[in-house]
Amino acid sequence: MRKTKRTWIDNFPDLTASLIACIIGLLIGFLVLVVTSPENSIKGFGALLTGAVSGGLSDFGNVIVYAGIYILCGLSVGFAGRTGVFNIGLSGQFIMGGVAALYVGITWTWLPPGIHCLVAILAGVLGGVVWGSIIGVLTAFSNISEIVVGILLNYIGVYVANMIILANFYDSYANRSQAVRTSALVPTMGMEKIFPGTGADITIVVAILLAIAIYVLLNKTTFGYEIRTCGFNKEAGIYSGINAKKNIILSMAISGALPGLAGAMFYLSSSYNYIQIIDSAPAIPMKGIVVSLVAMGNPIGIIFSAFFIAYITVSGLDMQLYGYVPEIVDVVTSVIIYCTAFVILIKKAIPMILRKTHDREG
Amino acid sequence: MEYAVELLNIKKQFPGVLANDNINLKIKKGEIHALLGENGAGKSTLMSILFGLYSADEGKIKINGKEVKITNPNDANALGIGMVHQHFKLVHNFTVLENIILGVESTKNKLLDMALARKRVMDLSKRYGLDIDPDKIVSEITVGMQQRVEILKMLYRANDVLIFDEPTSVLLPQEVDELIKIIKGLSAEGKTIIFISHKLEEIKRLADVCTVLRRGKVIGTVCVATTTKEQMAEMMVGRKVLLRVDKGEGYKGEKRPILQVKNLCVEDKETGKLKVDHATFTINAGEIISLAGVDNNGQKQLVEAITGIIPSTGEIFLCGENVTGQKIRYRNTHGLSHIPEDRQRHGLVMEFSISENSILQEYFIEEFQRNGFIKKTVVDKYADELIEEYDIRAGMGRETTAGSLSGGNQQKLILARELEREHELVIAVQSTRGLDVGATEFVQKQLIAQRNAGKAVFLISLELEEVMSLSDRILVIHDGKIVASDLIPSEIDMTELGMYMAGSKGVNNNA
Numbered sequence: 001m002r003k004t005k006r007t008w009i010d011n012f013p014d015l016t017a018s019l020i021a022c023i024i025g026l027l028i029g030f031l032v033l034v035v036t037s038p039e040n041s042i043k044g045f046g047a048l049l050t051g052a053v054s055g056g057l058s059d060f061g062n063v064i065v066y067a068g069i070y071i072l073c074g075l076s077v078g079f080a081g082r083t084g085v086f087n088i089g090l091s092g093q094f095i096m097g098g099v100a101a102l103y104v105g106i107t108w109t110w111l112p113p114g115i116h117c118l119v120a121i122l123a124g125v126l127g128g129v130v131w132g133s134i135i136g137v138l139t140a141f142s143n144i145s146e147i148v149v150g151i152l153l154n155y156i157g158v159y160v161a162n163m164i165i166l167a168n169f170y171d172s173y174a175n176r177s178q179a180v181r182t183s184a185l186v187p188t189m190g191m192e193k194i195f196p197g198t199g200a201d202i203t204i205v206v207a208i209l210l211a212i213a214i215y216v217l218l219n220k221t222t223f224g225y226e227i228r229t230c231g232f233n234k235e236a237g238i239y240s241g242i243n244a245k246k247n248i249i250l251s252m253a254i255s256g257a258l259p260g261l262a263g264a265m266f267y268l269s270s271s272y273n274y275i276q277i278i279d280s281a282p283a284i285p286m287k288g289i290v291v292s293l294v295a296m297g298n299p300i301g302i303i304f305s306a307f308f309i310a311y312i313t314v315s316g317l318d319m320q321l322y323g324y325v326p327e328i329v330d331v332v333t334s335v336i337i338y339c340t341a342f343v344i345l346i347k348k349a350i351p352m353i354l355r356k357t358h359d360r361e362g
Numbered sequence: 363m364e365y366a367v368e369l370l371n372i373k374k375q376f377p378g379v380l381a382n383d384n385i386n387l388k389i390k391k392g393e394i395h396a397l398l399g400e401n402g403a404g405k406s407t408l409m410s411i412l413f414g415l416y417s418a419d420e421g422k423i424k425i426n427g428k429e430v431k432i433t434n435p436n437d438a439n440a441l442g443i444g445m446v447h448q449h450f451k452l453v454h455n456f457t458v459l460e461n462i463i464l465g466v467e468s469t470k471n472k473l474l475d476m477a478l479a480r481k482r483v484m485d486l487s488k489r490y491g492l493d494i495d496p497d498k499i500v501s502e503i504t505v506g507m508q509q510r511v512e513i514l515k516m517l518y519r520a521n522d523v524l525i526f527d528e529p530t531s532v533l534l535p536q537e538v539d540e541l542i543k544i545i546k547g548l549s550a551e552g553k554t555i556i557f558i559s560h561k562l563e564e565i566k567r568l569a570d571v572c573t574v575l576r577r578g579k580v581i582g583t584v585c586v587a588t589t590t591k592e593q594m595a596e597m598m599v600g601r602k603v604l605l606r607v608d609k610g611e612g613y614k615g616e617k618r619p620i621l622q623v624k625n626l627c628v629e630d631k632e633t634g635k636l637k638v639d640h641a642t643f644t645i646n647a648g649e650i651i652s653l654a655g656v657d658n659n660g661q662k663q664l665v666e667a668i669t670g671i672i673p674s675t676g677e678i679f680l681c682g683e684n685v686t687g688q689k690i691r692y693r694n695t696h697g698l699s700h701i702p703e704d705r706q707r708h709g710l711v712m713e714f715s716i717s718e719n720s721i722l723q724e725y726f727i728e729e730f731q732r733n734g735f736i737k738k739t740v741v742d743k744y745a746d747e748l749i750e751e752y753d754i755r756a757g758m759g760r761e762t763t764a765g766s767l768s769g770g771n772q773q774k775l776i777l778a779r780e781l782e783r784e785h786e787l788v789i790a791v792q793s794t795r796g797l798d799v800g801a802t803e804f805v806q807k808q809l810i811a812q813r814n815a816g817k818a819v820f821l822i823s824l825e826l827e828e829v830m831s832l833s834d835r836i837l838v839i840h841d842g843k844i845v846a847s848d849l850i851p852s853e854i855d856m857t858e859l860g861m862y863m864a865g866s867k868g869v870n871n872n873a
Contacts, residue, residue, distance in 0.1 A: 107436045111466070221734045225718070225725050232713045239708040240672060241691030 014296050016349035022308060024346070025339030029332045031269065033324070040322040049334065051318030052311050061195025062195030062314045063307070065269070068203035070306035071263035073288025075131075075214050076208030077205075078257035078297035082218055084231035084247055090259045090288050091281035093128040097260030098267040098275055099161035100127030101179055105184030105268055106169040113183035117268065120184045123262020125257045131157060132256015136249035146252075154281040164276050171274070180273040186265050199271030206265070208303055211260070213297035214337070227251050234338055259285050288312075291340045305340075312336055364427055366391040366554040367412065367443075372421035378417035379757050382418070383578040383651055388522075391572075394545065396569035396586070398598055399561075400798040402755065402768040403575040405558045406448075410719040412556075413445045414438040425523075444516030445525040450508050452500045458507075459483060459496035462514050486517045491547055491858040501794040506537040513544065524548065525556045530564055542568050543630040560598070562591040574598050599800045607806055607831045613648025613816045619682070619699070620787050620818035621645040621668070626676035628663040628842075638674070639842040645787070650819040652811065652833035654826065656863050660842035662703065663790055668820075669693060669700050675811055681786050682813050694723055699785035701776055703792045703822075705769075709798050712765035717745040717757055720763050721777050753776040753804075770801030777808055788812055791822045806832060826856055840865040 015194060029048065047054075052063045071153040073090050081088035090177040101124035104116075111119055131153060139146045191200040206281035218224040230244045237244045266272055291309055295301030316333040320326060367389040371425045374382040389395045411421065414432040423430055432438050438445075452461050463479045469604035470478070480496060483622040484815045487494055509529060514641045516524050526545070530538045545568060547553050558617050558682045559565055564587060565572055574597040596602055619643065628638040640662045645651045655661055670690040677686050681697045683765045694700070696739060702708035710719050721730050721741055723821070730741055745760040752774045756762035764772060765820050773793065780788065790809060794802040809832065823829050829836060829851075836849040847861045861867040 166555050220738070222731050222735060222736060223734060225721075225736060229711055229714075229722070233711045235707050235708070236709065236722065237713050238690070239669075239702060241670075241689060241694050 014298065014301070014347065017350065018294055018296070018305065018340075018343050020350065021340045021343040021346050022239075024342070025336040026314065027285075028113040028339050029336040032332050032335055033327075036328055037322065037323060042070045044161065044319045045321040047318040047322060048315050049135055049311070051315030051316065054171060054318070057195050058197045059314060061198030063310045064200045064204050065198060065271075066313060067307045068207045068312035069262045069266055069284055069323050070287050070291045070310055071204075071207035071211055071214030071303055072258045072265075073285040073289075074291030074302040074306050075211055075294065075299055076255045076258035077288050077292035078295070078299060078302055079214055079218070081257070081292065081297045081309070082224075082253040083227050083255075083257070084234065085135070085139060085248060085252060087132070087135070087150060087252070087255045088147050088289070089131065089153045089256070090152040090285040091158075091283075092150070093131040093259035094263035094266075094285035095157045095161045095275070095282055096127035096131045097124035098127075099164050099177075100124050100260070100264075101184075101264035101268050102275060103168065103178060105180040106178050109181055109183075111183070116183040118183070119187060120180075121186070121261065121264045124268075125260045128256040128258065128260015128263065129253045131258070131260070132251045133249060135256070138254025140245040140248040140254070143284045156271065158281050162279075165275060165277060170277075174274075174278045180268055185270055185273065186268045186269055188270070192270070200271040201263040201265070201269055203269070205263075206261075207306075210261075211299045212301050219301065220295055259288070287337075290337050290341055294343055296343065296347075299302070307325045308340075309337055363580045364391060365389060365424070366426060367556070368422075368424035368427075369408065369412060370422040370424065372411060372423075373419045374404075374411060374416060375406075375419055377757060380578050382411070383827065384564070385421075385575070385578070385580050387573055387583075388579065389554060389556060391550060391554055392552050393570045394549050394557060395569060396565040396572040397556060397558045398560060398565060398572050398576065398594060399840045400576060400598060400800050401574035401770045402577075403598075404578040405575055408575070408623065409445065409527060409556065409558060413443060413525060421529065429533040431570060439519055439521070442520065442522040443525065444521030444523070445518060446509065446512040446516065446527065446529055448527045448529075450512055452502040452508060452511060455499060457497050457681055458494050458503065458511050461500055461511055462496075462518050470645055483514060483518060486514055490517065490544065490551065492517075492544060493788050500864075506540065509537075509541065510544070522547075522552075523556065525558070527558045529557070529561070530561065538564070539635065545618040558777075562594055562799070564593070566591055576600055595799055598798075605616075607810070609810055609832075610814055612834075613814055615648060617646050617648070619644045620647050620680070621820065622677075623668065624679075626664070626667055626678065627676055628660070628667050628674045630671060637842050638667060640676070640751040641839075641842075642845045643818055643837055643844055643847050645818045647786070647818055648813055648816045649834040650813045650821055650822060650832050651835050651837060652829040653837045654823070654829045654859060654863055655839040657824055659839050661791075661839055664839065664843075665700075665703075665789060665822060665848060668789065669698065695784075697784075697786035699780040699783065699788045701773075701780050701788065701793045703795075705772050706778055710764040710772060714752065715745075715763055715769075716749065716775060717742050717760040717762045719775060720745045720760075721746055723779060724783055747777040748775070748782060751782075754778065770797050773797060773801065773805060777805060781812065783806060785817065787818045789820045789822070793821070794823075794825070794828060800838060826859060830859070838862040 030041065033044050041149045052059050076088050076090060101120045104120040104123040107114065108119065109297060114248050128232050134153060135146050138144045138149050165177040171178045186201045186203060188201040218228065226242045226247055230242060230247050233302050287309060291302055291306045292304035307331050318330070319329050365388045369385060369387040372382050372385040385408060385413065399405045411418045412432065414437050415433045417433060423432060430440065430441060459480055462483050468475045468478050470823065476759065477790060483496060492509055492514055494510050494514065495696060498510065503565060545555055554852065556571055569586045572586050573583040574594065576598060624642050626638055626641040627636055632635050641664060653661055663672065666672040668678060670693050677684060680693060683696065685693050685696065705711060724730055725736060730737055730846065742760055748754065749756065749760060754774045755770050756767060756771065764775065787808065793804050795804065809819050809821065821832060821856065833851055836851060837844055838846040838849065840863060849859065
């Protein structure tokens with residue numbers, strides 16, 4: 001009896017650790033609410049918990065839109081992480097995917113509907129692949145830090161995207177790109193009727209299917225085996241004859257394809273069918289880092305952590321109804337998200353605490 | 363006589379392993395007490411409990427007859443217990459003196475009083491014959507001197523009970539002699555010494571009393587002077603152990619060449635100097651050929667060139683086929699098995715399970731995959747077979763991660779993987795380093811079985827005794843050159859072999 005109990009404590013499940021992290025994050029978020037405005041804190045916290053469902057299905061539609069993007073970007077970080085590379089170039093890959101998709105979606109009007117959308121999405125994937133591969137090639141052959149390359153490519157990506165828009169499909173009145181032709185919009189499968197007024201479409205379905213696919217690829221295939229081998233121990237990979245450089249480039253191409261796809265599907269939707277000309281990298285894809293962290297890189301876990309973070313982000317907006325200014329709303333949601341990221345610490349700490357109490361009893 | 367240290371009914375459970383099972387150990391003041399046991403027998407766990415790194419699940423600790431509670435190393439220190447760990451705990455960019463006083467600095471008016479500290483350290487150094495240079499940076503001194511710094515750290519803290527965890531595993535033979543002299547001196551000055559080891563030779567030379575542990579239990583405590591090495595080995599392993607190797611029936615088949623190396627050169631990228639200088643030799647089926655040499659004379663580069671990890675010039679033939687330009691994977695699948703020098707860095711993925719590690723060289727073959735999908739059930743079954751056949755002891759079976767195995771079991775896993783796949787040549791680099799008697803015997807037996815089955819074995823070893831007892835023929839490498847290639851162990855002695863290794867005898871290509 002005693003033996004099995006200890007084994008359980010030591011194999012403390014990742015899932016439980018992630019859940020506890022989420023709960024601790026929510027509690028600390030509540031503390032911030034209490035400190036800033038005690039009298040409204042209960043109602044505000046209630047809004048944070050229920051905001052995305054209290055406003056009917058249209059609010060929940062927004063959760064679905066964000067969750068789809070977060071899943072794809074989280075998968076990108078998780079996948080690269082298994083190769084031992086930290087993909088922080090999500091924004092660049094996202095915007096390149098978006099602009100490539102818009103290019104096809106706006107200028108290649110000769111394509112028949114249906115095909116048009118598919119080609120636009122593939123162009124977006126390709127944009128992400130190119131941007132991700134640059135990181136892979138530089139890391140593999142020149143030993144340059146992937147973090148430096150990734151961050152720089154985020155900015156380069158934004159400016160390249162702006163250049164492409166200005167040269168090809170610029171709307172000077174609104175200072176943004178023209179709108180995507182309707183023939184290139186991502187199919188919604190009737191979701192716009194269930195979630196009116198939101199951009200809900202098949203992105204979420206594609207994202208969940210890809211999460212399962214990535215899980216299988218990593219854990220069941222020889223390619224995944226090679227990637228994990230090199231990610232954990234490059235030397236052992238070389239010893240067994242795995243081409244580590246090829247693998248890094250290939251997996252960064254895949255890792256880049258995911259935010260590229262996210263960018264394409266985000267901008268090819270009825271609610272965000274253009275790119276605004278601005279000089280900063282888009283922030284949405286960067287949430288993928290936290291999403292992956294909370295799920296400890298597990299592709300299936302990423303589905304759930306993406307939904308959690310999307311839910312908190314959307315619900316948080318409702319706190320404004322109780323007098324919390326948008327900045328505080330941002331602070332609270334960020335606090336929750338960052339506390340959740342302490343999941344690894346929790347995974348280590350809980351068994352220690354359990355062991356101590358156990359020892360005292362035993 | 364009063365006991366300096368008493369460990370009573372100590373019990374410590376780790377997940378899946380009972381590391382210490384009701385252990386009783388009593389150590390008299392001033393004696394040198396050896397703790398002997400195989401890897402994983404519970405020696406280090408027991409000492410970590412005494413030193414406060416772990417807490418025991420059950421049991422009592424008495425120091426000088428008084429019961430004490432030790433919850434961290436500071437408690438241990440206050441009770442006069444010091445420990446030299448297998449891997450030293452020194453700050454590499456501090457000087458020797460700074461390292462010794464770290465944590466117990468003497469001060470004058472809130473400022474460091476280095477003069478006083480220096481005087482105390484130098485007094486201790488003189489008194490115990492511990493030769494050190496207090497102003498040298500630690501990263502610049504030899505391993506032997508680093509160890510003396512660790513000993514001085516304990517003495518500076520006025521510790522009376524000194525624990526040495528496998529202190530000789532990092533030392534050269536002459537440094538071992540010196541350490542033994544130092545420890546005897548410490549004992550003569552009244553210090554109590556606990557000496558953890560699995561080397562019978564050293565225990566015989568050094569210790570007064572020896573307690574043998576096996577699988578977490580005390581097997582017995584014996585007086586070293588009246589016990590033979592064979593008896594101690596038997597207590598440790600639990601059965602009769604042959605300290606001499608029995609090579610059995612040799613290979614009777616055809617004497618065909620398996621590995622032929624012709625004019626192999628490896629250039630150092632930075633200096634342009636030849637690390638391997640026109641090496642030419644042949645290894646035939648059914649023989650064990652050893653490569654002897656002082657460390658860092660080109661052995662590593664020679665092996666990496668043959669396995670294809672680094673580029674080289676010259677020619678390499680494997681089973682008659684020229685594989686000179688071929689990649690690592692091609693060589694591995696055309697007759698080459700490789701037991702690498704650093705098992706944790708090259709041989710295994712520490713985060714992977716035994717199952718996953720068992721197919722590291724073969725995950726791509728038809729038996730283990732279909733259309734790029736790994737056949738998990740087949741792999742698991744294969745891993746179970748390896749565990750069974752090579753007696754790999756793992757807490758959670760095939761799902762145990764390689765990182766949680768003991769060194770000996772890690773090596774068994776690599777051995778199992780490399781010997782069970784298709785091969786004609788085994789390159790074994792330092793394959794018994796850091797292993798205890800039982801595991802060493804196991805590895806050597808497997809290599810001999812390979813030879814007797816007609817495989818070629820290329821053994822790279824720094825242990826001269828191993829070279830002399832296992833090989834059919836000895837090659838000697840000095841400064842990248844093969845200076846002797848046909849030495850027969852029965853025809854030469856150690857001294858002569860040593861002269862070849864030092865480069866003062868044999869062929870010199872530059873002459």
